[in-house]
Amino acid sequence: MTVERLQRLQERAVRDGLDCIALVPGANLLYLTGLSFHLSERPVLAFFPVDAPPAILLPALEMPKLETALCALDPFPYTDEEGPALAFHQASVTLELAEARIGVEGLRMRLMEARYLERYAPGCELVPADDLLSDLRACKDAREVAQMRRAVEVVEAALRATLDQVEVGMTEREVAGLLTVEILHAGGEGLPFEPIVVAGPNAASPHARPSDRPIRAGETIVIDCGAVVGGYASDITRTVVLGGLPGEMERVYEVVREANAAGRRKAGPGVPAEAVDQAAREVIEAAGYGEFFVHRTGHGLGLEVHEPPYIVAGNPEPLRPGMTFTVEPGIYLPGQGGVRIEDDVLITPTGAESLTTFPRDLIIL
Secondary structure, eight states, X not given: OHHHHHHHHHHHHHHTTOSEEEEOSSHHHHHHHOOOOOOSSSOOEEEEESSSOOEEEEEGGGGGGGGXXXXXXXXXXXXXXXXXXXXXXXXXXXXXXXXOEEEEOTTTOOHHHHHHHHXXXXXXXXXXXXXXXHHHHSSOOHHHHHHXXXXXXXXXXXXXXXXXXXXXXXXXXXXXXXXXXXHHHTTOSBOSSOOEEEEGGGGGSTTOOOOSOBOOTTOEEEEEEOOEETTEEOOEEEEEESSOOOHHHHHHHHHHHHHHHHHHHHOOTTOBHHHHHHHHHHHHHHTTOGXXXXXXXXXXXXXXSSEEEEESTTOOOBOOTTOEEEEOOEEEETTTEEEEOBEEEEEOSSSXXXXXXXXOSOEEO
């Protein structure tokens, strides 16, 4: 598996006229090597030349991790006393990086790593390779999908257990804390993001943070959460209520539920990503709430909780079997509340499958 991934990386790099790919800690490095590091003041940089074995520059204290790598990496270690300068020099000379075109992660590489490369690989050109790397990871294989299915099972079990404990008067922060514990208890290795639990007027902000505001009866409670299993993330949103909802919010809920279903129905191989967004958006616009749907319909999901393909107007990219992404339309009424329903979708050779199966009908606690 790793050999095949490295071969595809080299082929794409050659196609794009690159001599080497240089990766900092993150999803791309994990995908290719199975290694995970923190971004810190101690730089870690892996090199994938098109015509030589891969190598890695790293703190000496991280050397034991290489024993678990999915591929052999020639190490260039440094100590805290030495600092990384000599290691950058040695790696640049050994890998012949001077004058090289080096593909880097434009969204992740810091100025520190870039400056070291420019200093010790004189004449090198740092070229954004985000599209190349995204395409490499876009279509998940059976093992990746299996990890995502398990991540979905974990978060749905945790959400179910949490809802059984929610009561009027609990704060948003208390419910978010319960949810975090339940995710870990259900088998999550971690959380891809801090859970969003917001109610009433706070739910009118799509990315509001949980507060100490008590939850009241008759308010929509938007709960957005995920779990990580084997490095892969799930991401689900459900909107619930304690008691009952005012008439308009009941209608809003049904409109969002229909929009979610329309987006999922539209998805399939060869369908442009923007067509899924349009299908969901048309339902909300037809109901008169278009101005209150303020974000894209979805985003890719995998080793990162936000990655391509983005389900948004202006993205004509055809969906391909193995792609995984969210469908999460929402309506947000300032001062009143919000509703969002989010599912994780897998493109199959013949259509699309929702990996998430948690009930979408309004849940009244």
